[in-house]
Amino acid sequence: MDDTPLPAAWTTPDDWQPLPPAALTVSGLVGALVAIPFCLGSGVLGSALLDGWPARIGAALLLFAGVAALGAWIGRARARRTHWKLDARGLQVRRGLVWKHELLVPRSRVQHLDIERGPIERRFGLATLVVHTAGTRMHALRQPGLRDADALALRDALLPEADRDDDSL
Numbered sequence: 001m002d003d004t005p006l007p008a009a010w011t012t013p014d015d016w017q018p019l020p021p022a023a024l025t026v027s028g029l030v031g032a033l034v035a036i037p038f039c040l041g042s043g044v045l046g047s048a049l050l051d052g053w054p055a056r057i058g059a060a061l062l063l064f065a066g067v068a069a070l071g072a073w074i075g076r077a078r079a080r081r082t083h084w085k086l087d088a089r090g091l092q093v094r095r096g097l098v099w100k101h102e103l104l105v106p107r108s109r110v111q112h113l114d115i116e117r118g119p120i121e122r123r124f125g126l127a128t129l130v131v132h133t134a135g136t137r138m139h140a141l142r143q144p145g146l147r148d149a150d151a152l153a154l155r156d157a158l159l160p161e162a163d164r165d166d167d168s169l
Contacts, residue, residue: 016085018080019084019145024079026144027078030120032071032075082094091143091154105131114132115151127152128142131158
């Protein structure tokens with residue numbers, strides 16, 4: 001096991017860490033963007049029921065804004081219900097309110113780790129940690145919304161001991 005001390009910011013009474021406030025913003029933004037196809041469909045359907053162009057345009061804009069706001073709310077709620085912790089067993093992620101999911105990636109199952117940063121994540125100082133595990137070829141835990149520094153520290157803490165000096169001669 002790695003004897004590297006965990007950052008002080010990760011130590012809470014139960015060690016479960018929430019996603020940072022920037023992750024809520026990004027999740028809300030992504031939720032609104034994902035809702036755009038539904039917004040267009042609901043705007044067209046809703047405006048088709050009305051007479052006159054001003055009423056149709058007003059109804060379409062109102063439905064568009066409502067569906068986008070709903071997508072943003074759902075995205076923020078999902079991020080608010082996501083917590084993670086790193087302990088001696090490995091990385092644990094807890095998600096959900098109604099359908100709760102708790103994932104554990106034991107340190108012994110970690111094959112390799114990736115850090116991804118999309119343009120929106122980079123703008124807010126966030127990153128996605130991808131933990132590839134032993135098992136099927138497509139099996140990996142993707143945890144978006146981590147602070148960039150936390151993602152790097154998690155990657156270093158989860159890195160298998162044998163892989164730390166692969167590139168040294």
